[in-house]
Amino acid sequence: MSKIAPTNDRLLRALRREPVDATPVWLMRQAGRYLPEYRATRARAGSFLAMAKTPELACEVTLQPLARFDLDAAILFSDILTVPDAMGLGLYFVDGEGPKFERPIRSVADVDKLFVPDMAGELRYVMDAVSLIRKELDGRVPLIGFSGSPWTLACYMVEGGGSENYSKVKAMLLNEPAAMHRLLDITTDAVIAYLSAQRAAGAQVLQVFDTWGGVLAPHHYREFSLRYLSRIAQELPRGDGGDRTPLILFGKGNAPYLPELADSGAEALGVDWLISLEDARRCTAGKVALQGNLDPAMLYGSPDSIRNEVLRTLGSYARGGDGTHTGHVFNLGHGLSPDMDPEHVRVLVDAVHEFSAQHMFA
């Protein structure tokens, strides 16, 4: 891992809760279909998976939003389901239907066949992409690596794809809790190995996406999602002191659990838009940095309304603590959508920097 500090280290400073000149901003799915240049690369690649599995193409689309917008971080372009794919489930995509697995986990026998994949083998393409992106970034901004959370991966692994009501994975959780815990345990081992390998390849920040934790009742969330997020936060080797690689736990629907997540050992929590940052900061009591949390649909509003919502979000974070923006990473509460206007994204990114640099948020 290169030891050269990035030129723009706002993100790393904010995640360490150190003062910054302006609030750093990056956006979930910033490399995505809303950009014409992304659609062009994807057309050239032939398929989404070919693009994700070819390091040069993954690097190309990772860098595209940075060429357009004044973003403070790059995030590895990859799929959330690379790990179960490498466990032998057979990831494929049907246009307009999202990801699917050829061999979903449907029985205790299926669970018993799971293994931690070789990070230098089947998943080598991910680490090659990380190294290449780091080289091409040349220290301009930090690079974020990521993984799906154990519970979120389990949802896809058991359902076999997206789901309306998570009937199969919830049935397994109820009827075969021991098997579900074995599935989550081995997946947690795999996620830790995966994030460690991304870090070794050059990732400077690591994020876990718990996209589907929020579909669980509180007692099930604590048993089947939070427990494994906490194990990652505790066990993931990531250095010490100022060299520590920050871990961000993002979760849709995680607002009720922020106090518990703040005690998990993670350096930062990513939150959706269903809680004010004022409340989120207050209930995490300065134990973690916070990332978020504009409703992505605000990008459908006019440029003036986007600026108003950015200002409101910055102000909300400031009010939840000491009145400063220290420890805040601006982001959306979820990812960008294909029908969003890139010019509105520019308005958002520039407004974050402008308002926070001028301390207009208080």
Place this chain on the structure above:
Amino acid sequence: MSKIAPTNDRLLRALRREPVDATPVWLMRQAGRYLPEYRATRARAGSFLAMAKTPELACEVTLQPLARFDLDAAILFSDILTVPDAMGLGLYFVDGEGPKFERPIRSVADVDKLFVPDMAGELRYVMDAVSLIRKELDGRVPLIGFSGSPWTLACYMVEGGGSENYSKVKAMLLNEPAAMHRLLDITTDAVIAYLSAQRAAGAQVLQVFDTWGGVLAPHHYREFSLRYLSRIAQELPRGDGGDRTPLILFGKGNAPYLPELADSGAEALGVDWLISLEDARRCTAGKVALQGNLDPAMLYGSPDSIRNEVLRTLGSYARGGDGTHTGHVFNLGHGLSPDMDPEHVRVLVDAVHEFSAQHMFA
């Protein structure tokens, strides 16, 4: 409205927070596709809308689950979008895609054309169904009438159907807030008139479904959903004292707002499964009855696991207050799905009565 008290008045007593011999239970979408007899009636009707708009058929499917299960209430079989349909938007259904409007609200000019429909005209079929169901029920259990909430109706009216990310209605909320408030105001007037007419026709309990309030950020929820729910709770005429017709405000994602909703004037709040009833009861401080909140996906579990989850839910409510089940109406946190097993529904209903009658939940 008939003044004969129903034979089984557990629901009404629970909603008034009076002692009951066992916790009353009904289930959202209890008349629905998971029942073969419902599918047979629908096939006979030719279409969902024909079934909903023919009082005899609406009555028939309303009563079907009561013939099978020991439920403590009937709920009018109807569609959530009857009111905007009567406002001239042209409701229709495409198989497998859910409801759609031929003439959605897309401009300020469209908003200005909206009107409160005549309850004795276009919506007469709803009131006829209510009267007929009351007659056929003959006092066995109370009948619940319902409406969509203003914000939830607005989502469908502006989006023109279901939505992934509510881009159109959120864009209108941001770019045309005055028009959005006019839309919500007139829809609130219509909802109040609609619920009043159902009450006059014989509905003994009224529920408002705010299915999509939970997609809004807190400041938008308060401005565009809660404000209008509160107006309904304040302005809906529903009698006084022991004759008062209880109003239940159900909302997916309403957990963060329960303290505010408890002050709205509604007699009861329906909650989803993303908060424990213990926390819900504690934060509403005995101001309202609570309805809920088993994760509907628990019905995919085995009968034993369903019984365990029922017991846990009853116990959670008891722990949030004085240790009794007073003021609790058992329900799911959302509706039943077509692929659920009716025998599992029976296990649930019977477990609620068995455990609560024996005070096994404490």
